[in-house]
Amino acid sequence: MSIIDPQPQAPSAVTTKNLYEPYSTTPETTESQLVNLDLSTFDLPGGKEALAKQFKYAVHNVGFFYVSNFGLSQEEVDYQFSIGKQIFDLPLSEKVKYGVDTKAFSYNGYTGPANHQIDISYVLSNIPKLTSHFPDKEAHPRPVQDNWDTIEHFAKTIHRNVIERLLVIFALVLELADEEYFVKRHNYETRGEDHLRYMPYTARDKDVNKKAQELYSTELDIDQCYAAGHTDLGSITLLFRQPVAGLQVLNNDGKYRWVRPVKGTITVNIADTLSLLSGRYFKSSIHRVSVPPADQRHLGRLGVLFFIRPNNDVLVEVVKDSPLLKREGVYEPLEERKDPLDVGTWVKERQKHIFKNVYDITDAGQGKDGQERDELEAEVAGIKIKYWN
Numbered sequence: 001m002s003i004i005d006p007q008p009q010a011p012s013a014v015t016t017k018n019l020y021e022p023y024s025t026t027p028e029t030t031e032s033q034l035v036n037l038d039l040s041t042f043d044l045p046g047g048k049e050a051l052a053k054q055f056k057y058a059v060h061n062v063g064f065f066y067v068s069n070f071g072l073s074q075e076e077v078d079y080q081f082s083i084g085k086q087i088f089d090l091p092l093s094e095k096v097k098y099g100v101d102t103k104a105f106s107y108n109g110y111t112g113p114a115n116h117q118i119d120i121s122y123v124l125s126n127i128p129k130l131t132s133h134f135p136d137k138e139a140h141p142r143p144v145q146d147n148w149d150t151i152e153h154f155a156k157t158i159h160r161n162v163i164e165r166l167l168v169i170f171a172l173v174l175e176l177a178d179e180e181y182f183v184k185r186h187n188y189e190t191r192g193e194d195h196l197r198y199m200p201y202t203a204r205d206k207d208v209n210k211k212a213q214e215l216y217s218t219e220l221d222i223d224q225c226y227a228a229g230h231t232d233l234g235s236i237t238l239l240f241r242q243p244v245a246g247l248q249v250l251n252n253d254g255k256y257r258w259v260r261p262v263k264g265t266i267t268v269n270i271a272d273t274l275s276l277l278s279g280r281y282f283k284s285s286i287h288r289v290s291v292p293p294a295d296q297r298h299l300g301r302l303g304v305l306f307f308i309r310p311n312n313d314v315l316v317e318v319v320k321d322s323p324l325l326k327r328e329g330v331y332e333p334l335e336e337r338k339d340p341l342d343v344g345t346w347v348k349e350r351q352k353h354i355f356k357n358v359y360d361i362t363d364a365g366q367g368k369d370g371q372e373r374d375e376l377e378a379e380v381a382g383i384k385i386k387y388w389n
Contacts, residue, residue: 032249032257034062036265040069042165048179052172059173059270063285064249066265071161072154074264077240080154080304084198086143087125088302098141100126105351108134108195110141124199130155133191155196155306158238159188162266163308166236174278174322181319182277182310186235190311193234193347197305201246201289203298209291216246216289229256229288231385232271233350234309239267244301245293250286259287272385273310273343279318279330312344316383341381349381 035058041047058065087095092112100109112123127144128134130152137145144151167182178184186192201216229250239247241261248256249269259267275284291297317340319325378385 031260032062032064032251034058034065034259034267036066036068036262037166037169038068039071039162039165042168048165048168049172052169055169056173059170059282061252061283062249063270063283064259064287065268066262067162067166067268068265070158070266072157076154077304079150080198080240081242081302083143083147083151084125084200084302084304087141087198088123088200090141090143095125095141098125098139105348107351109139123202124197127151127196127198129188129192129194131189151196156188158306162238163236163306166268170274170278170282173324174281174319175324176319176322182235182274185310185314186308187311191313191344192311193307193309193344195307197303197307199303199305201301201303203300204291209297212291214291216291229286231284231286232269232307233273233347234271234307235274235277236308237269237271238306238308239269240304241267242301242303244296244299246289246291246301248288248290250288256288256290271307273316273346276316276383277310277319278322279325281325281328281330309347310343312342312347314343316341316343316346341383346381346383350385353378353380 035054037051037055039051042051055065087110095110095112098110100106100111108126108128110123110125125141127140130148137148163186164183167186168179171179171181171183188194204212241247243261243263245258245260247259247267249259251257261267269287270282270284272284275282292299292301
């Protein structure tokens, strides 16, 4: 199935361990019960079909799930936390040399203080796919340059062992004749906007947490922070987590529920573009990042995330010839657009809209369209979307 060549084994040295204790207090909201897909069964006779059957309810009704047995050791995962820590331990004057180019609506690079963020609790570093399309090591800070082969090994292993298998399972859920329908549209070496993100969440004092409504936000100013529930843009998002609670998903009952960090798993959510390709049969769930429960509130944490998107030349249109979608009658007429929309254009238009409406807001906490930040709905490239809840 995979076209990715095996990579050398990653270094074994680990400088940042995953040593936080799980929280013990009862959360203010209950936990969301998520399905765990054991990918070690994928290649067994009938294995992927069984996973698709197990998966069907989750992808349509929940949009979040775990995967386990994905072919990387905990040591290799912890090493990625170490790389992230090395990036954020650099002097600010060094980090801002690699800042994102917001005028070009870019998102690869460093985001933080002295760039376009004031809230020092919101910091991240995005790295594109390390392919011929993004070959310049000098465009990245020293910890990335020094660990180039390790990061490439990590990214390609995840793409081969997790992404491609999940994409096959998605196709099986839709009962497609070609089980590699989505795999072919997420080719690792083809130009696309996938990226790896290192993102720390610093512990904050009581007053700051209160001002921020107990949430972490993408806002410019902590005084303008709002309940930053959102969906993701691409196909799927993978989150490698340290065992500190923070992620919450909006349940069908309208209440946010904790998504507990589970040892040995990746937390995965479906995003907007894959939802669109499925006629919105696959659920792109609203989620947010909260401060941890009381007994972990003093802890900072680091997330390592993969944002997976279809290749740039893929058309944003509902998959054809799905027996499931025909039976369910869930097709949305994206394929009837007069002007076909490809993913590269879709991503760029979404980025423009995000930068316009998130990073350019009024003192009243409103966008230029006058809508409140917690209820922003819009039409981007002819497609209706909702950013925040």
